[in-house]
Every structure is written in C-alpha cells, then in structure tokens.
Amino acid sequence: MDNSILEMRGITKEFPGVKALNNVSFKVARGEIHCLVGENGAGKSTLMKVLSGVYPHGSYSGDILFDGQVQHFKGIADSERVGIAIIYQELALVPDMPVFENIFLGNENRKGWLINWNETIRRASAMLDKVGLKVNPATLVRDLSVGKQQLIEIAKALSRDVKLLILDEPTAALNEIESDNLLELLRGLRNQGVTCILISHKLKEVMAVADKVTVLRDGQTIVTLDATKGELTEGVMIKHMVGREIENIYPPRAHTPRNEIVLQVDHWTAHDPALGRDVVKDAHFKVRKGEIVGFAGLMGSGRTELAHSIFGNPDGYRLQGELTVKGEKRALSQPEQAIKAGIAYVSEDRKGDGLILIQDVKQNISIANLRELAARGVLNANAEIKVANEYKGSMNIKTPSVEQKVGNLSGGNQQKVSLAKWLFVKPNVLILDEPTRGIDVGAKFEIYSLMSKLVQQGMSIILISSELPEVLGMSDRVYVVAAGRIAGELPISEATQERVMQLATN
Amino acid sequence: MFLQNLQKQLRQNIREYGMYIALFVIMAIFAATTEGIFVSPRNLSNLIDQTGYIAVLAVGMTLVIVIRHIDLSVGFLAGFLGAISAIMLVQWGLPTFLVVPLVMGLGVIAGLITALPVAALKIPSFVASLAGMLIYRGLLLLVTEKTGTIIIPDETFNALGNGFIPDLPHFLPVGEKTHLLTLLLGFVAIVLFVLSQINDRKQKQAYNFEVLPTNLFVLKLAFVALLIGGVSMVLAAWSGISWTLVIVLVVVAVYYFITTQTVLGRHIYAVGGNPEAAELSGINVKRIIFVVFGSMGMLSALAGILFTARLRSATTTAGTLFELDAIAAAYIGGVSAAGGVGKVIGSIIGALVMLSLTSGMNLMGIGIAYQYVVRGLVLVAAVIFDVTTRNRGR
Ligand SMILES: Nc1ncnc2c1ncn2[C@@H]1O[C@H](COP(=O)(O)OP(=O)(O)OP(=O)(O)O)[C@@H](O)[C@H]1O
Ligand SMILES: [Mg+2]
Numbered sequence: 001m002d003n004s005i006l007e008m009r010g011i012t013k014e015f016p017g018v019k020a021l022n023n024v025s026f027k028v029a030r031g032e033i034h035c036l037v038g039e040n041g042a043g044k045s046t047l048m049k050v051l052s053g054v055y056p057h058g059s060y061s062g063d064i065l066f067d068g069q070v071q072h073f074k075g076i077a078d079s080e081r082v083g084i085a086i087i088y089q090e091l092a093l094v095p096d097m098p099v100f101e102n103i104f105l106g107n108e109n110r111k112g113w114l115i116n117w118n119e120t121i122r123r124a125s126a127m128l129d130k131v132g133l134k135v136n137p138a139t140l141v142r143d144l145s146v147g148k149q150q151l152i153e154i155a156k157a158l159s160r161d162v163k164l165l166i167l168d169e170p171t172a173a174l175n176e177i178e179s180d181n182l183l184e185l186l187r188g189l190r191n192q193g194v195t196c197i198l199i200s201h202k203l204k205e206v207m208a209v210a211d212k213v214t215v216l217r218d219g220q221t222i223v224t225l226d227a228t229k230g231e232l233t234e235g236v237m238i239k240h241m242v243g244r245e246i247e248n249i250y251p252p253r254a255h256t257p258r259n260e261i262v263l264q265v266d267h268w269t270a271h272d273p274a275l276g277r278d279v280v281k282d283a284h285f286k287v288r289k290g291e292i293v294g295f296a297g298l299m300g301s302g303r304t305e306l307a308h309s310i311f312g313n314p315d316g317y318r319l320q321g322e323l324t325v326k327g328e329k330r331a332l333s334q335p336e337q338a339i340k341a342g343i344a345y346v347s348e349d350r351k352g353d354g355l356i357l358i359q360d361v362k363q364n365i366s367i368a369n370l371r372e373l374a375a376r377g378v379l380n381a382n383a384e385i386k387v388a389n390e391y392k393g394s395m396n397i398k399t400p401s402v403e404q405k406v407g408n409l410s411g412g413n414q415q416k417v418s419l420a421k422w423l424f425v426k427p428n429v430l431i432l433d434e435p436t437r438g439i440d441v442g443a444k445f446e447i448y449s450l451m452s453k454l455v456q457q458g459m460s461i462i463l464i465s466s467e468l469p470e471v472l473g474m475s476d477r478v479y480v481v482a483a484g485r486i487a488g489e490l491p492i493s494e495a496t497q498e499r500v501m502q503l504a505t506n
Numbered sequence: 507m508f509l510q511n512l513q514k515q516l517r518q519n520i521r522e523y524g525m526y527i528a529l530f531v532i533m534a535i536f537a538a539t540t541e542g543i544f545v546s547p548r549n550l551s552n553l554i555d556q557t558g559y560i561a562v563l564a565v566g567m568t569l570v571i572v573i574r575h576i577d578l579s580v581g582f583l584a585g586f587l588g589a590i591s592a593i594m595l596v597q598w599g600l601p602t603f604l605v606v607p608l609v610m611g612l613g614v615i616a617g618l619i620t621a622l623p624v625a626a627l628k629i630p631s632f633v634a635s636l637a638g639m640l641i642y643r644g645l646l647l648l649v650t651e652k653t654g655t656i657i658i659p660d661e662t663f664n665a666l667g668n669g670f671i672p673d674l675p676h677f678l679p680v681g682e683k684t685h686l687l688t689l690l691l692g693f694v695a696i697v698l699f700v701l702s703q704i705n706d707r708k709q710k711q712a713y714n715f716e717v718l719p720t721n722l723f724v725l726k727l728a729f730v731a732l733l734i735g736g737v738s739m740v741l742a743a744w745s746g747i748s749w750t751l752v753i754v755l756v757v758v759a760v761y762y763f764i765t766t767q768t769v770l771g772r773h774i775y776a777v778g779g780n781p782e783a784a785e786l787s788g789i790n791v792k793r794i795i796f797v798v799f800g801s802m803g804m805l806s807a808l809a810g811i812l813f814t815a816r817l818r819s820a821t822t823t824a825g826t827l828f829e830l831d832a833i834a835a836a837y838i839g840g841v842s843a844a845g846g847v848g849k850v851i852g853s854i855i856g857a858l859v860m861l862s863l864t865s866g867m868n869l870m871g872i873g874i875a876y877q878y879v880v881r882g883l884v885l886v887a888a889v890i891f892d893v894t895t896r897n898r899g900r
Contacts, residue, residue, distance in 0.1 A: 314785045339788040353782035358846050359775070367776050368787040370769045377768050382713045421787070 005030040011062035017400030020046040022219040033196045035206045038216035039440040040412025041398040052086040053079040083163035087153045095142035100124035103156045127155040132181045147299035166197045172438045175466045203234045215240040242442045250473040251449045255456045257291035268321035270309040279305040281484045294475030295464040302484035303464045311345040312338035342428035354418045357407035362388035369425045391420035411438040431462040521895045525855045536866030547744035557861040558750035559809040563832035564853040566805035569798045572778040574845035575631035579638030580806040585825025586646040587807045588814035592656040602663040610807045617803020625792040656820040667816030670745040685746030692738025696731045761850045779846030838888040
C-alpha cells in the first residue's frame with residue numbers, strides 16, 4: 001500500500017472530433033500540492049472533470065482509484081461524498097444570492113427542516129476570514145469583482161469536509177497579493193492534511209507551492225516532476241509543455257510611439273447609479289498612435305469601469321468630462337458608436353460578456369464586424385468561414401473546426417477567439433482587459449508578439465492587466481489606477497514594481 | 507460506406523430530423539386510424555389552412571423566445587385586429603387591399619408599444635405582454651359589443667382564409683379536376699431548389715469546405731423533390747394552392763432568409779445568446795427588442811386577418827389561446843427557453859404537429875378532453891427529446 005490518495009489509470013476521453021485525453025495516468029500522494037500544467041487545450045480541465053464526475057463513469061475509459069478504492073462517479077454529488085471538491089475555471093456562483101448563501105449552497109446548515117441562518121452567517125464569516133476576504137457576508141455575489149468571487153468559491157469548497165481540493169486556475173483572476181494569500185492558504189491546508197491539485201499557467205506560483213508537477217501535452221501525460229528532488233525549474237516545465245524551449249517571454253521592443261494623440265480623456269468621472277458612487281474619479285490620460293499604454297492597479301481599482309465608460313458606456317454610468325478621439329470631442333453613448341469611432345474593447349470576462357458560448361467560433365469572430373462580410377445586409381457565409389479560418393490559423397486557435405461551439409473550447413482558446421473577434425474589427429485603439437488571463441506561456445508570447453506587430457502598424461493599445469510584469473514588459477507608459485483615480489503616470493524607464501505598487505496601494 | 511455516411515449524418519442532425527420524423531409518424535398513425543381520410547387531399551388542404559394563422563404566429567414567437575422574451579398578447583391582439591379589419595371592411599367600406607396593410611401597420615404599432623416598457627424600463631416581457639393580453643381582450647369585447655359577431659360579405663377578403671389561387675387553362679393533358687398551375691408551381695419549386703442546392707455546393711467546394719458526399723447529396727435532393735412533388739400533387743387533386751398557403755410560404759421565406767442570411771438575423775441570435783456580449787459587440791439590444799416585437803405585432807395582425815377571413819366573420823372570442831398554441835409550436839420546433847436557439851422552419855413543423863393532432867383526433871372522433879391531454883403529452887415529449895439530444899452534444 002503506497003501513500004497515494006488518488007490514482008487515475010489509462011484515462012481516455014473523446015469529444016466529437018477531439019481526443020481530449022489519450023491514455024492519461026496521474027498519481028497524487030496524500031497531503032501534497034500537486035500542480036497540473038500544460039498548454040491551452042492540453043486536457044487539464046477535462047481530466048479534472050472526469051475525476052469529479054462531471055463526465056460520469058462510462059463516458060470515458062480508464063480507472064479512478066481514490067482512497068484505495070475504485071470509484072464510479074455518476075455525478076458531482078458522488079465525488080463530493082467521498083471528499084473531493086472542485087473549483088472550476090468557470091465560476092459557479094449564483095450572482096443574485098448573498099455571499100453566505102452561496103457558500104453553503106447545497107450544504108445548508110439545517111435546523112430540522114429549516115435553515116439555521118444565524119449559524120450560516122457565523123460560519124460564513126469564519127470561512128471568509130480563512131480565505132482572507134473582507135466583505136460583508138450579506139453582499140450579493142453580483143456586486144463583487146471576479147477576484148473576490150474566486151475567493152468565495154474557495155470558501156465554499158472549504159466549508160465542506162474536503163480531502164482533495166482541486167483548483168482550476170484559481171489565481172487567473174487574482175492580483176499578486178490575493179494570489180500570495182491563496183498560496184499561503186493552500187500551504188496551510190496541506191499542513192492540515194488536505195491534498196490539493198492546482199492547475200495554473202503562472203509558472204512562478206507553481207514553482208512556489210508545488211511538491212510535484214505533472215505536465216500534460218495534447219491529451220497525454222508527459223512527465224511528473226518532483227520538487228523535493230530538485231527536478232523543478234521553469235525552463236524544464238516550459239520545455240515539456242510546449243515541446244521546445246522558449247527563451248524570452250516578451251518580444252524585443254521594435255516600435256516607437258508617434259506624437260499624434262489618438263485618444264484623450266479629461267476630467268472624466270463616471271457615476272454608477274446602481275452602486276450610488278463614482279467608479280471613476282476625475283481621470284486624465286492620453287494615448288498616442290502606435291503606443292502601448294499600460295493601466296496597472298489592484299483588482300477592483302476601477303480600470304474595467306474606466307474602459308467601459310469610454311467604450312460607449314454600456315453600464316449606463318452618468319458621465320462627466322471630455323473624451324477626444326482623433327482630435328474630435330465625442331460623446332459615445334453606445335458601444336456601437338465607440339466601435340465606429342475606432343475603439344475596440346476585449347472584455348476581461350470572456351464568459352460573462354465577451355463571448356456567446358452557444359454560438360460557434362466563426363459566429364463569435366464575426367459578430368462585431370458583420371457589415372464587412374455583408375452586402376446590403378445579406379451575409380456572405382462562405383467569406384465568414386474563410387475569415388474565421390484565417391484567424392484560427394494565425395492565432396493558433398485549437399479547435400477541430402470553426403463550426404465548433406465556443407463553449408466547448410478550452411479556456412485559453414476561448415480567450416484567443418475573443419481577441420480574434422476584436423482584431424477583425426480593425427480598430428485604431430484596442431483596449432485589452434486582462435488579455436492573457438488563463439493563457440499558456442507559448443500563447444502569451446504569441447499574443448505579445450501580435451501586440452507588438454499591431455502597434456508597429458500604427459494601432460494604439462491600452463493594456464489593462466493585473467500582472468505587473470506583463471504591464472512593465474509591454475508598455476511604453478504606465479498609468480497606475482487606485483480607487484477610481486489615476487494615481488500616477490510613469491514613463492516605462494521609471495516604472496518599477498515597487499513604484500507601481502506604492503502608487504496602487506496608496 | 508454509403509450507409510455509414512447516412513448514419514453519421516442522421517446521428518449528427520438527429521435533433522433537426524427528429525421533428526420531421528415525428529410529424530411523419532403522427533401523420534402515418536392518423537392515416538392508418540382514419541382509413542386514409544386524414545391524408546386525403548381535401549383534409550390535407552384543410553389542415554394547411556387551419557395551421558396557417560398559428561404558423562404565422564409561431565414564426566414571430568420563435569424570434570421573441572430566441573431573444574429571451576415572451577409575448578402573451580398575440581392571441582387577443584390577433585382577435586382584436588381581426589375585428590378591426592371586419593369593421594374597416596363592413597362599416598367603413600374600405601377595400602381589402604387597403605385593409606390588410608393598414609391592419610398590419612396597426613399590428614406593428616401594437617408590438618412596438620409592448621416593446622417600449624420592456625426595452626426602456628427592463629420590465630419583464632411576461633408582465634408587459636400579459637397586460638397587453640388583458641387590454642386587447644377588453645378592446646375586442648368593446649368593439650364587438652354592440653354588433654356581436656360581424657359577418658364579412660367581402661369575398662376578396664374571405665378568400666385569404668378560404669380561397670385558392672386561380673388555375674390556368676388546361677393546355678397540358680391533366681385530369682379535368684386537377685389544378686394545373688399548382689402542379690407547374692410544384693415543378694418550378696423543385697427545379698429552383700435543385701439549382702440553388704447545386705450552386706451552394708459549388709460555392710462551398712470553391713472555398714474548399716466540407717460538403718455532403720455525392721450520393722447523400724443526390725439522396726437529399728431526391729427526397730425533397732419527392733416531398734414537394736407529392737404535396738403539390740395532393741393539393742392539385744383538391745382545389746390547388748390556397749391563398750393561406752401562399753401567405754404562409756411568403757412569411758416563412760422572408761423570415762427564413764432574415765434569420766439565416768442577414769446581419770439583422772445574426773444580431774437577433776446574438777442578443778438571445780448573450781445580451782451583454784451582444785451589447786459590447788456594438789449591437790443595439792434595445793433596437794433588436796423593438797424590431798422583434800414589432801415583427802411579432804405585424805404577424806399577429808396577419809394571423810388575425812387569416813383567422814377572420816377563414817371564419818368570414820369577427821367574433822367576440824377570436825384569438826383565445828392562440829398565443830399558447832404558438833408558444834407550444836415554437837417549443838416543439840426546438841426553440842430553447844434559455845435563448846439564442848430556435849429555427850423558423852422548426853416552428854412551422856411544430857405548428858403542423860399541433861394542428862395534425864387536433865385534426866386527426868377530430869377525424870377519429872376523440873373527445874376534446876382527451877385531445878388536450880394528448881397535445882400536452884406530445885408537447886412535453888417533444889421538449890424532452892429536444893433537451894436530451896441537445897445535451898448529448900453534436
Ligand atoms: N464539451 C466539449 N466538447 C468538445 N470538445 C471539448 C469539450 N470540452 C473540452 N473539449 C476539447 O478538449 C480539449 C481539452 O480541453 P481542456 O478544457 O481540458 O483544456 P485545458 O488543458 O483545460 O486548457 P486551458 O488551459 O485552455 O484551460 C480541447 O481541445 C477542447 O477543445
Ligand atoms: Mg482549462
């Protein structure tokens with residue numbers, strides 16, 4: 001009897017047109033943090049869905065041994081019963097329920113037939129403390145940022161008696177402080193005997209917490225590395241993941257911004273009537289032609305709100321101030337007008353308001369620029385397929401065909417579709433809100449190279465990102481946003497991690 | 507190889523073919539239980555005319571449900587506008603060619619009024635249209651209060667619900683009673699269909715896209731040609747193509763074209779699929795709501811005209827429960843309540859299924875009580891089939 005809590009043997013899972021998992025074996029020892037890494041579409045999420053019963057026994061081939069017993073999960077309820085909890089890449093909270101109800105949803109604190117609300121709230125508060133989240137448990141989940149929602153998900157999993165906690169890219173939407181807290185949390189749990197499987201594209205944090213790392217590529221197990229034996233370096237992981245070595249994370253800086261100002265914002269204030277407060281306060285900034293302007297800041301500092309308020313104000317904020325696009329004062333009251341003015345916005349929340357998951361890849365790529373594919377309102381379906389195939393090729397989108405539903409793609413590939421959609425609009429100013437969230441190292445480099453190429457061609461890019469290295473590595477100039485205000489502007493030569501963090505947290 | 511291909515196509519498209527198969531099975535069962543009366547030319551011709559007004563409503567309702575809304579007001583709106591057309595014809599003495607566009611215009615306005623609170627204030631369409639339902643019911647009673655049922659003597663108008671297209675002089679040797687023009691139109695339809703399919707296939711091949719294997723392609727052409735040919739022969743054996751059928755075909759053609767080939771259609775499905783994403787993609791969601799409800803209003807008016815013409819009169823209860831038949835037809839035809847999914851042709855088949863059930867059970871002499879139960883069961887079965895085949899993925 002060895003000390004493994006989980007062993008998956010010869011797992012094969014097919015979808016129409018895709019072999020997502022091909023004879024995968026995967027072993028996790030009791031009480032370790034085991035990271036699962038691999039490129040977008042390698043099969044990481046699918047493997048975890050097989051494990052947790054989302055894909056029931058019989059829909060895949062191979063065996064699952066948990067706690068020394070062969071398991072035939074028919075659904076998530078079965079895997080939860082034996083002590084497996086999974087937090088998905090896609091958040092699964094009920095937006096209109098308060099935090100405390102969400103935490104105990106399906107696991108209610110009962111008093112006979114009734115729910116013991118006082119106990120629920122008390123325990124919810126304790127759970128929130130445990131994950132280091134300071135919110136009122138009565139807040140509606142809808143009103144929280146993606147980052148905080150992620151922590152609620154973790155609190156929810158912890159509220160059950162877990163033996164094996166699976167986290168699918170939990171830190172993708174978290175800032176560094178929150179990520180560090182989370183990793184600390186995982187170490188704490190490990191010491192209490194909880195085993196963790198962590199999927200992540202952030203190799204730094206994998207380095208920081210992993211006891212072991214398993215690399216998947218194209219649906220197959222490539223290798224399992226043992227950190228305690230010193231086998232783990234970023235380079236080794238990348239090499240196994242992509243099958244070759246990647247030397248630079250950022251492409252060389254080959255562009256110079258021109259002097260022409262394409263977008264300028266002055267005295268810009270956005271009041272959110274639903275929240276009853278200003279989400280953007282007296283902001284000033286400008287963007288030059290061929291420039292990458294970084295917007296750094298903490299989660300919830302108001303960068304997304306700022307972007308929305310410029311991009312035709314879909315949330316109905318009350319706006320004050322001046323917006324100048326290409327030297328002309330503009331009042332953009334619809335995203336439609338913003339697009340016509342040459343602005344594009346790639347949403348940070350691809351599932352929520354970025355993509356139409358039930359439609360296929362080509363429909364998602366074309367939706368914001370159908371007019372280019374139409375004559376007098378009638379679409380040219382073949383031209384659409386052609387355009388989609390071009391983007392599929394140039395952006396390396398992993399899908400059996402452009403007629404695959406976007407909801408069936410892996411997270412990273414969805415992000416690429418989202419980008420392709422806005423590139424097809426051919427904007428002058430491209431706003432990227434967390435563009436590399438959930439994207440693997442190789443694809444990140446592709447996206448950075450693409451950005452570099454676009455600015456060389458004269459496009460301007462606003463890069464909103466919570467990954468500071470990315471902002472510093474790509475931008476020509478950096479604005480730091482804190483609590484809805486532009487707290488400072490730094491030329492790239494003066495922008496250091498410390499300077500930015502200092503401004504962001506003040 | 508051939509069989510394998512066929513099997514693969516069937517399995518991939520089971521959801522789509524399922525409806526046709528269901529309709530076919532239902533028709534076959536009734537053909538057997540009524541000793542062929544159900545499939546007699548006379549009955550089928552009748553069935554089509556009866557289906558007409560529900561089919562027209564179902565087409566509009568499909569789009570409403572696709573954008574995640576509902577319109578409960580359509581039944582009584584159709585009844586009310588039917589009464590208005592009767593009043594225009596009988597009391598104001600207007601000719602049919604004026605009444606039809608006027609009433610359809612009123613329908614558009616009514617639809618836009620329903621859309622106003624929905625789009626501007628985000629009032630649930632269930633509530634807004636429920637209010638509309640009550641209001642139109644009241645208005646219908648109000649305008650028919652003094653006169654009671656309004657009999658329409660205008661034969662041009664009544665022909666919309668009962669008449670048939672005229673025939674050509676018999677310059678070809680067909681039977682005395684056979685409707686020659688119907689046969690010719692059927693033939694033209696087959697030729698056009700085959701040509702357009704071949705053209706489409708050529709274009710796809712030019713772009714190097716996947717197409718059906720040749721033998722399956724020929725099989726599909728043959729099947730559809732047989733179907734069109736069969737239906738035209740059956741109709742020709744009775745009185746030919748009815749005006750109702752002409753109108754329904756035009757509506758279907760227009761809506762099929764809009765939903766599958768145009769930017770507007772794509773925008774409608776995008777709004778249904780994810781309204782927030784649609785908005786951020788530069789689609790004016792409010793405008794889409796207005797367009798879809800406006801179209802629903804227009805089609806309600808058309809349905810009211812067809813129904814009134816068919817009865818040759820406007821009654822005080824016209825339109826009762828039409829909305830539920832239309833909604834049921836749309837669901838049988840595969841629309842999804844979650845939005846973004848649903849086809850116009852599907853809803854027409856759904857309407858045919860509903861009306862075939864009614865007609866067939868009437869012929870069999872089954873009591874009205876059982877009829878409701880059977881229709882309810884079929885509705886549930888259809889939706890369960892739809893949901894389970896959808897979850898299984900493509
Ligand atoms: N429901 C589905 N239907 C069809 N194909 C699917 C489905 N789910 C996943 N796939 C395919 O299976 C493969 C593996 O997907 P998976 O989501 O497991 O990738 P991943 O390793 O989690 O990637 P990422 O890092 O981008 O999240 C992909 O090619 C994906 O397109
Ligand atoms: Mg994944």
